[in-house]
Amino acid sequence: xxxxxxxxxxxxxxxxxxxLIFVLVPVLSTSSYQVNLACHVLxxxxxxxxxxxxxxxxxxxxxxxxLYYGLGAYSVGLMVEHLGRQWYLPAMGLGVLAAAALAxxxxxxxxxVGGVYxxxxxxxFAQLGWQITFKWYDFTGGDDGIQGIIPPGILESGxxxxxxxxxxxxxSIWVLKRMAFSPFGLVLRCVQQNPDRVRFLGRRVxxxxxxxxxxxxFFSALAGSLMAGxxxxxxxxxxxxxxxxxxxxxxxxxxxxxxxxxxxxxTVIILIEDLVGAHTEYWSLIIGIIIMVIVLVFPxxxxxxxxxxxxxxxxxxxxx
Amino acid sequence: xxxxxxxxxxxxxxxxxxxxxxxxxxxxxxxxxGNVFNFAHGSxxxxxxxxxxxFVSVWSTNFWIALLLSGICVGLFGMxxxxxxxxxxxxRANEGGFQILLTYAFILIIDDLVKLTWGAEYKSLPRPxxxxxxxxxxxxFIPTYNLLxxxxxxxxVVAAWWVLSQTRPGQVARAAAVxxxxxxxxxxxxxxxxxxxxxxxxxxxxxxxxxxxPLRTVTPGAGIEVIIDSLIVVVLGGMGNFWGAWFGALLIxxxxxxxVAVVPQWATLFSFLVMVVVLIFKPEGLFAxxxxxxx
Numbered sequence: 001x002x003x004x005x006x007x008x009x010x011x012x013x014x015x016x017x018x019x020l021i022f023v024l025v026p027v028l029s030t031s032s033y034q035v036n037l038a039c040h041v042l043x044x045x046x047x048x049x050x051x052x053x054x055x056x057x058x059x060x061x062x063x064x065x066x067l068y069y070g071l072g073a074y075s076v077g078l079m080v081e082h083l084g085r086q087w088y089l090p091a092m093g094l095g096v097l098a099a100a101a102l103a104x105x106x107x108x109x110x111x112x113v114g115g116v117y118x119x120x121x122x123x124x125f126a127q128l129g130w131q132i133t134f135k136w137y138d139f140t141g142g143d144d145g146i147q148g149i150i151p152p153g154i155l156e157s158g159x160x161x162x163x164x165x166x167x168x169x170x171x172s173i174w175v176l177k178r179m180a181f182s183p184f185g186l187v188l189r190c191v192q193q194n195p196d197r198v199r200f201l202g203r204r205v206x207x208x209x210x211x212x213x214x215x216x217x218f219f220s221a222l223a224g225s226l227m228a229g230x231x232x233x234x235x236x237x238x239x240x241x242x243x244x245x246x247x248x249x250x251x252x253x254x255x256x257x258x259x260x261x262x263x264x265x266x267t268v269i270i271l272i273e274d275l276v277g278a279h280t281e282y283w284s285l286i287i288g289i290i291i292m293v294i295v296l297v298f299p300x301x302x303x304x305x306x307x308x309x310x311x312x313x314x315x316x317x318x319x320x
Numbered sequence: 321x322x323x324x325x326x327x328x329x330x331x332x333x334x335x336x337x338x339x340x341x342x343x344x345x346x347x348x349x350x351x352x353x354g355n356v357f358n359f360a361h362g363s364x365x366x367x368x369x370x371x372x373x374x375f376v377s378v379w380s381t382n383f384w385i386a387l388l389l390s391g392i393c394v395g396l397f398g399m400x401x402x403x404x405x406x407x408x409x410x411x412r413a414n415e416g417g418f419q420i421l422l423t424y425a426f427i428l429i430i431d432d433l434v435k436l437t438w439g440a441e442y443k444s445l446p447r448p449x450x451x452x453x454x455x456x457x458x459x460x461f462i463p464t465y466n467l468l469x470x471x472x473x474x475x476x477v478v479a480a481w482w483v484l485s486q487t488r489p490g491q492v493a494r495a496a497a498v499x500x501x502x503x504x505x506x507x508x509x510x511x512x513x514x515x516x517x518x519x520x521x522x523x524x525x526x527x528x529x530x531x532x533x534p535l536r537t538v539t540p541g542a543g544i545e546v547i548i549d550s551l552i553v554v555v556l557g558g559m560g561n562f563w564g565a566w567f568g569a570l571l572i573x574x575x576x577x578x579x580v581a582v583v584p585q586w587a588t589l590f591s592f593l594v595m596v597v598v599l600i601f602k603p604e605g606l607f608a609x610x611x612x613x614x615x
Contacts (some may be wrong), residue, residue: 061417109596113603116357116416116559120551121599124473128592135585179459241544245424251422256414282436295422296408 014176022166026159028062034100035162039230041270042169043223048250049173049261050219055248056256057180058212059192062246064122067129068099068217070239072224074133077146077234085152092225099221100214107213111206123241130239144234149228166225172219174261179215180259249287253294255301264302324460329577335466335535338473343530343546344553344565345480346521352497352560354514356406356419360426361525361550362543368394368526369533369542370434372537373443383448387530394526397520402428406518407511427543445533464594469531476524477566484562493517497560552595558605567606 015084025038026108047069054060075095079087110121133140142148155161179185187208190198195205228234237243247262271288276283298305347361368390375386405426409418446452447465455463484490496503496510504510529542536542553572557564572591579587598606 055414055417059414061414061420109599112599116351117555118605119416119420120357123549124551124555124592124595131588154404165474180509244418248417248421249582252417256417282432284428285432285436288425288432291421291425291428292405295418295425296405299409299412299418 010181015170017169019166022170023163024161032158035158036230037270037274039162039165040227041267042165043226043230044247044266044270045263046169046172046226047220048247048254048266049119049176049225049259050216050223050249052251052259052262053176053212053219054190054216056251056261057185057192058188058209060209061119061198061248062213063218063241063248064117064124064126065217065220065247066239066241066243067122067126068103068220069224069227069243070129070234070236071099071102072096072221072226072233073228073238074104074140074146074224075221076225076228077149078140080149080181080228081146085150088149088152088155088229092222095225096218096221103214103217104210107210111209111213123244126239126244127241128164130236130241133239134236142234144235145233146234149232149234151229155229161229165230168222172222176215176219177259184208184211189296228301249291249294252299253300253301255304255307257300258303258307261301261303268302324458325581327457328460328462329581330574331462331466331470333574333577334570335469335573336576337569338469339528339532340424340549340553341473341569342476342531343525344557344569345477345562347444347550348554348560348565349517349521349560351554352562353493353517354410356514356518357423357519358521359420359423359547360401360430360543361522362545362547363427363430364394364398364522364525365529365532365546366434366528366538366540366543366544367397367430368529369445369538370438370443370529371475371526372530372533373438373445373538376445377443387527390530391523391527394529395519395523397527399515399523401522402515402518407515419563429545429591431540440540443533443538445530445538447534464465466535469535472531476527480524480562489513490517549591552591554605555595556598556606558607561605561607564605564607 015127019023022038022042026035029035029038047065051062051065054062054065072092072095075098076088076091079091079094106122106125110118110125113121134142136142141228150156151161151164155164180188187198187203190201190203191205191208198205198208224238227238247266250269251262252265253268254260273287276286280286294301300308343361347358350356350358350361371390371393374601375381375389376383381389383545385517405422406419409415409422412418441507448468451465451468454463455467482490484494492503492508492513496508496513499508549572553565553568556568557566571594574588575590575594579590
């Protein structure tokens with residue numbers, strides 16, 4: 001009992017610490033640029049954590065989550081542009097619902113095939129979405145993207161919008177964490193480890209895969225819709241496959257077997273990209289080399305390696 | 321829609337199909353033998369185009385020798401990539417994701433290396449001497465270079481079939497695709513076979529890049545367009561199925577050629593449409609490889 005209590009306390013204090021750090025950002029920051037960067041960190045964290053529900057938890061490697069991320073962003077962008085600023089928040093709601101509906105539809109198609117097929121099909125559909133967005137110039141603005149997306153009312157202020165993002169992201173991540181450690185989350189883990197046994201136990205594999213696909217896409221779209229207001233502009237790159245690749249990278253960097261791994265990974269990647277992008281035009285070469293080092297040398301990711309180091313230190317003598 | 325229009329589009333579709341097949345067959349070979357999805361295959365295609373540019377336009381090598389050299393150079397690069405990096409992650413838990421990440425890293429690195437070496441601006445390659453014109457057939461003109469590509473494609477298909485089915489290395493590669501454990505017990509160096517297959521597959525991709533260079537412009541980032549098309553081809557034909565890739569390439573090439581003529585802006589959507597239809601009715605692809613039961 002005390003064990004459980006201390007564990008709850010530890011978890012609660014971890015949450016409090018994370019929230020406190022992010023609350024302090026606008027207070028301590030010296031420029032609006034830093035707040036903007038923290039906003040990027042939060043949104044990418046949500047995107048990465050929701051992606052990892054698919055991959056790390058259920059073992060479904062999607063290379064097309066950018067589709068939903070972009071859908072969320074473009075529903076906000078398009079509605080604000082065509083209907084006006086007051087539609088900002090309704091557009092966010094509509095965007096995530098549209099993403100969930102699309103995920104349900106595509107999910108029925110892509111979950112029929114497993115393994116590498118699933119990966120490729122998600123990629124193919126996301127690229128299809130990108131092409132439509134890119135070529136339908138009259139409606140989406142094509143390569144120009146959409147500029148001047150300003151959130152309504154008090155959200156117009158950068159700091160207020162930051163706290164809005166913080167609240168939505170933290171709430172979403174909390175929901176996802178509850179889900180990952182619920183009986184449903186347990187079934188998802190079993191689906192990854194041994195789908196046949198899940199069937200023997202009377203659970204439906206595909207039904208659960210479809211559920212988590214829809215949930216993950218829902219939160220990816222939420223992340224995208226939040227992103228629309230951060231820089232005030234969106235671009236077709238948000239739907240490009242590199243965006244999907246980036247969340248994989250974040251998850252691996254942080255550690256896919258830990259719930260907060262992708263969060264840490266997203267933070268590190270955003271900071272690295274900021275640093276590298278500011279100093280060199282060959283950022284993709286450097287990111288490529290970083291990916292190689294992670295994949296070949298630290299496959300467990302930052303959080304995974306830290307956990308391993310901790311267990312080595314605390315349980316001396318229990319070798320691995 | 322008269323016959324000459326149909327024929328023109330048909331030939332252009334065949335040309336595209338040949339190039340697609342050269343790339344997709346490599347992709348499917350690598351997957352069949354090593355269960356590796358080489359996401360960077362398009363980058364090797366792009367590399368081939370740049371090598372072609374370097375040999376022909378900069379060093380003024382003979383086109384045919386340049387074509388061969390481009391293939392060989394890209395193949396060596398591919399073997400190096402497999403031998404030095406990819407090989408280290410085989411058999412890991414969640415291997416699929418790591419494969420994609422690692423090959424994704426290849427894409428990023430190759431893209432920037434190409435930019436560093438050749439610059440970001442578009443490059444072009446002249447057609448080889450003797451193949452700059454067109455032959456007249458009734459009232460239509462067919463570029464001889466297109467016919468050349470198709471002919472080379474046929475030669476490569478026949479050669480690949482011969483190697484795969486009639487020679488010992490080909491038989492070993494096919495056997496390794498079915499059961500690598502048993503093959504290695506028989507004394508075959510399976511990892512080396514994989515490296516070789518990777519080399520041949522990337523060489524095919526590189527040759528396709530050099531062949532396509534006079535038709536399309538050579539740019540960094542060309543790889544990703546090619547990989548998506550090849551992916552559709554491979555999904556259509558069934559992963560790991562050589563002849564499936566051939567049929568898929570033919571289908572996508574022709575669908576694209578006619579779609580471009582009818583609705584230019586939305587042409588690319590049609591390949592996806594074909595894929596969706598196939599997926600609904602036959603998720604494993606039209607010619608899915610026979611499933612082998614492992615005891």
